[in-house]
Amino acid sequence: MEHFRLFVLPFWVGAGFLLVVLLYKYISWFIGLAPAERKMFWRSLPTRATWKSVCEIGSESLLHRKIWRTNPLLGYMHTSFALGWFLLILTGWIETLVYFKGHNVPLYVDIFFSYYVHPIFERNFNFSLIKDALLLLILIGIGLALFKRIRSQAMGMRRTTKHVLGDRIALTALWFIFPARLLAESFTSGVLWKFGGIGWALGDQVHIIPPGIGGGSFLTNTTGELLANTLPNSLLIHGELPMWWFYSISLGVFFFALPFSRYMHIFTEIPLIFLRNAGIRSGVQEKSYDHFQIEACSRCGICIDPCQLQSAAGIDNVQSVYFLRDRRYGHLTDAVADNCLLCGRCVVACPVGIELGTLRLNSRAKNAVACAPDRYNYIKGLDHSEGEGKVGYFAGCMTLLSPKILRSMEQIFKASGEQVWWADKDGGVCCGRPLKLSGEIEAARRMMDYNTELFRKHGIRTLVTSCPICLKVFREDYRLDGIEVLHHSEYIQRLITAGKLKLHPGTEVFTYHDPCELGRGSGIYEAPREVIGAIGELREVAENREHALCCGSSLGNIAISDDGQRRIGQSVADTFAATGAGSVVTACPLCKKAIARSGTLPVYDLAEIVAQALPGRQAS
Numbered sequence: 137m138e139h140f141r142l143f144v145l146p147f148w149v150g151a152g153f154l155l156v157v158l159l160y161k162y163i164s165w166f167i168g169l170a171p172a173e174r175k176m177f178w179r180s181l182p183t184r185a186t187w188k189s190v191c192e193i194g195s196e197s198l199l200h201r202k203i204w205r206t207n208p209l210l211g212y213m214h215t216s217f218a219l220g221w222f223l224l225i226l227t228g229w230i231e232t233l234v235y236f237k238g239h240n241v242p243l244y245v246d247i248f249f250s251y252y253v254h255p256i257f258e259r260n261f262n263f264s265l266i267k268d269a270l271l272l273l274i275l276i277g278i279g280l281a282l283f284k285r286i287r288s289q290a291m292g293m294r295r296t297t298k299h300v301l302g303d304r305i306a307l308t309a310l311w312f313i314f315p316a317r318l319l320a321e322s323f324t325s326g327v328l329w330k331f332g333g334i335g336w337a338l339g340d341q342v343h344i345i346p347p348g349i350g351g352g353s354f355l356t357n358t359t360g361e362l363l364a365n366t367l368p369n370s371l372l373i374h375g376e377l378p379m380w381w382f383y384s385i386s387l388g389v390f391f392f393a394l395p396f397s398r399y400m401h402i403f404t405e406i407p408l409i410f411l412r413n414a415g416i417r418s419g420v421q422e423k424s425y426d427h428f429q430i431e432a433c434s435r436c437g438i439c440i441d442p443c444q445l446q447s448a449a450g451i452d453n454v455q456s457v458y459f460l461r462d463r464r465y466g467h468l469t470d471a472v473a474d475n476c477l478l479c480g481r482c483v484v485a486c487p488v489g490i491e492l493g494t495l496r497l498n499s500r501a502k503n504a505v506a507c508a509p510d511r512y513n514y515i516k517g518l519d520h521s522e523g524e525g526k527v528g529y530f531a532g533c534m535t536l537l538s539p540k541i542l543r544s545m546e547q548i549f550k551a552s553g554e555q556v557w558w559a560d561k562d563g564g565v566c567c568g569r570p571l572k573l574s575g576e577i578e579a580a581r582r583m584m585d586y587n588t589e590l591f592r593k594h595g596i597r598t599l600v601t602s603c604p605i606c607l608k609v610f611r612e613d614y615r616l617d618g619i620e621v622l623h624h625s626e627y628i629q630r631l632i633t634a635g636k637l638k639l640h641p642g643t644e645v646f647t648y649h650d651p652c653e654l655g656r657g658s659g660i661y662e663a664p665r666e667v668i669g670a671i672g673e674l675r676e677v678a679e680n681r682e683h684a685l686c687c688g689s690s691l692g693n694i695a696i697s698d699d700g701q702r703r704i705g706q707s708v709a710d711t712f713a714a715t716g717a718g719s720v721v722t723a724c725p726l727c728k729k730a731i732a733r734s735g736t737l738p739v740y741d742l743a744e745i746v747a748q749a750l751p752g753r754q755a756s
Contacts, residue, residue, distance in 0.1 A: 473496060478493050623658070
């Protein structure tokens, strides 16, 4: 059999170009990894991490399990393209092996098999049936993709992604590939149906196909018969080859555009999964591993709807999908990098598991002003702490600006009989996280080193804070081995469980706001709810726990206007009012201020309602 036909050239050249670009990118990125990171990768290969990666590729890269949870129609659309195309290629490869009895043939024979070999669908091993079923699966997915562009809300997305030129070219080619394949195979089947030809049935010799039989299966054979009955003979005969050209050109254009489009994720997500399961992560400074994360973004747009900057503040060009896009193409501006609440709602939604917050931070750090050596000399030897005890309390800047919380904690400590060392009751040094969030990593480290030395100096064993911002940085960035770090919700829960804190329960109905840094940031959901349950009734808001709304006044956003913060805060306050609760409880001093200034319900910190429930005491 003579394999080569000129129409295979667009596919062949496009596939070759794509292979060269992928090899260049991946090899250069891998070489750019730190030696320790490359060692982590190689050491992970003979371990269970490899099996975990293979399973994750199957469940997420092919089946898109997380997207199915967002919306079944959206999940089907993504799965039909990924799994359907993969199985279509795999089936074609097996079919080629069977027909050619294991002999090597050029790759394009697998892709254009129905042109070179005419299977007789009634007598074969159902390869044609399987391929037609998979093609139909994908075509339905294409229909859903077109429908999504018109009515995205019906597929669980209020908004879809704005495309760049490379995306548009690749997307258009992708939409053409499978209809073009159907037409090409159907034209070939139609010619056989009308005029007959040479065909193949598995396990038999080559057969002469008489007119009226055709080839393929239920989809391509039926469509081919329809074409044979409706088109003039000359158009049917002369239209076959152009259809195969159309199919090949669609493939070639898609392959050429893919490295410069959102569809780079198709291949990049696979090495990302292996590297991530080897333990490699992005850090506070940009590094080579970031490329794998950035180009694994499919720009699916699922991160857009959870972003309150869009839904509440009307800012629609800074979401994570656009941040990653602009950074990938070298167009990232401070206006985009800095305008993010860093609340983590998009991280929860992202089906690829990209470290969106970390990438934001190291983008900011790249443009940060260097910290002068003597910039923080004034804090050396500074110590305004007071008290004695192995339990230390670090109020933090925002708690110091919320004196009711501080007084409530004093009452709680006194009622429990705990002896407490106060780190910053009369002022102290910031935990450093606000500076880190702005990209001032070195300046933040100076403050962290100071506070660490202070904690060690006073020999504390348990460090309690009322601020989730402080809690997160203490746990993740400080070197506090031997010191247990607790949020005051955890600490109060522990006191209640141990019987050290007696509370008088009431009948008040509360609703609770999960602060971003406490919930999504630190995984603390149950402790505050158990404390509230010991005092009154908890009525949950619809978006809670890992899906909780941000108050809008996050220190992570260093670009948003006060009006933007107010609009977000107002939308959050309205959702709490809709629960019918009598008051809102939160566990973050910053959240308390943000929600209180925008809503009508009274807003309390968790420590305040605990202090109010103490026997014979009232929170002042």
